[in-house]
Amino acid sequence: MAEKTVSIETSMLSRNERLATELRERFRAHQVYVVNVLSSPGSGKTSTILATNERLRDRYRCAVIEGDIASDVDAVTMKEAGLPAVQINTGGLCHLEGNMISQAVDALDAGVGLDAIDVIFIENVGNLVCPVDFDLGENLAIMILSVPEGDDKPVKYPGIFQHAGALLLNKVDVAPAFDFDMSAYNAVLDDLNPTAPRFSVSATKGDGMDAWCAWLSEQIEAARA
Amino acid sequence: MHELGLMSGVADTVVESARQAGAERVISVHLRIGDMAEVMDEALQFAWEVLRDEDPLTKDAELEVDYVHPRSLCVSCGNEFEHDRFHLRCPACGSAETMLLSGRELDIVGIDIETPDDAPN
Ligand SMILES: Nc1nc2c(ncn2[C@@H]2O[C@H](COP(=O)(O)OP(=O)(O)OP(=O)(O)O)[C@@H](O)[C@H]2O)c(=O)[nH]1
Ligand SMILES: [Mg+2]
Numbered sequence: 044m045a046e047k048t049v050s051i052e053t054s055m056l057s058r059n060e061r062l063a064t065e066l067r068e069r070f071r072a073h074q075v076y077v078v079n080v081l082s083s084p085g086s087g088k089t090s091t092i093l094a095t096n097e098r099l100r101d102r103y104r105c106a107v108i109e110g111d112i113a114s115d116v117d118a119v120t121m122k123e124a125g126l127p128a129v130q131i132n133t134g135g136l137c138h139l140e141g142n143m144i145s146q147a148v149d150a151l152d153a154g155v156g157l158d159a160i161d162v163i164f165i166e167n168v169g170n171l172v173c174p175v176d177f178d179l180g181e182n183l184a185i186m187i188l189s190v191p192e193g194d195d196k197p198v199k200y201p202g203i204f205q206h207a208g209a210l211l212l213n214k215v216d217v218a219p220a221f222d223f224d225m226s227a228y229n230a231v232l233d234d235l236n237p238t239a240p241r242f243s244v245s246a247t248k249g250d251g252m253d254a255w256c257a258w259l260s261e262q263i264e265a266a267r268a
Numbered sequence: 269m270h271e272l273g274l275m276s277g278v279a280d281t282v283v284e285s286a287r288q289a290g291a292e293r294v295i296s297v298h299l300r301i302g303d304m305a306e307v308m309d310e311a312l313q314f315a316w317e318v319l320r321d322e323d324p325l326t327k328d329a330e331l332e333v334d335y336v337h338p339r340s341l342c343v344s345c346g347n348e349f350e351h352d353r354f355h356l357r358c359p360a361c362g363s364a365e366t367m368l369l370s371g372r373e374l375d376i377v378g379i380d381i382e383t384p385d386d387a388p389n
């Protein structure tokens with residue numbers, strides 16, 4: 044018997060990373076800008092995508108990939124709003140992975156066609172932990188926190204707040220009913236993710252949505268240049 | 269919690285590498301994981317205890333994890349610094365323009381195996 048060490052040196056996520064690279068190339072080839080939307084369940088992902096589409100639709104053709112553990116209620120909502128939508132059911136998995144997005148993108152391509160799409164919103168599974176490690180080939184990941192969840196979430200879930208390229212604070216219309224400490228929230232983020240812009244919005248009432256959409260449009264244009 | 273999914277990929281890679289190397293058994297599996305990756309040590313160990321039984325090569329293999337502290341490089345002043353999960357700003361100049369050098373790793377480093385004496389090298 045002899046003992047030896049065998050070097051492997053590969054990422055545990057190498058399969059997903061390969062798929063993410065392929066997706067990124069595919070999105071780029073068709074000039075599609077992709078936004079991965081992250082939040083807890085019920086923070087307002089669907090409402091924010093709908094409100095954003097309302098403001099972008101004259102300029103960009105948007106589509107949605109809906110990730111849920113089960114059901115297709117969000118995809119139905121999107122289609123009712125006139126957005127091409129593909130539903131992914133993860134069957135219990137707590138995040139989306141590259142292979143699921145590849146299939147959903149195939150479906151969009153077979154439907155309206157990728158060249159007829161400018162922006163894809165991926166509504167990830169509501170979860171503040173697992174989606175962080177899984178690159179979906181997106182241009183931008185955004186994190187939506189809603190006021191009722193409390194100002195301490197960045198302290199409890201630093202990974203997702205650090206990972207996001209933009210931070211939306213939603214449901215600001217109900218702020219008076221909650222003692223959300225804005226300065227405590229901002230103080231943590233100033234150290235945790237000082238470069239991501241922060242937007243205070245109400246997806247359903249419209250507050251702050253224009254500023255968010257103006258910034259997003261700039262990012263889409265910059266990616267095309 | 270996706271540790272089981274991650275570790276199932278690790279188990280496949282380990283068994284494949286061990287076979288290629290002519291192993292009779294795997295003694296240990298080495299991982300390198302950044303403190304900023306979203307995995308829990310106990311969940312990884314638990315997943316490994318379940319998965320290692322799936323192949324006779326790995327059934328006694330220990331899982332050894334090296335955790336890596338986050339390090340960043342300040343783009344403004346060139347300072348390289350270690351930090352925790354919460355403080356990403358450059359401690360020297362306060363700049364927000366920093367690049368994460370390490371801390372998000374989820375890597376399979378390698379395996380220690382036992383081979384028959386006449387195994388090819
Ligand atoms: N008051 C208020 N309610 C909101 C706002 N945005 C969303 N809601 C409500 O919050 C609830 C959840 O919103 P959704 O947009 O479905 O949230 P989601 O993140 O897509 O939810 P899941 O997909 O189930 O995780 C709905 O009842 C919305 O009407 C807001 O800005 N203000
Ligand atoms: Mg939703």
Ligand SMILES: [Zn+2]
Binds near residue numbers: 137138172173270271
């Ligand atoms: Zn998970």
Ligand SMILES: [Zn+2]
Binds near residue numbers: 358360
């Ligand atoms: Zn500096």
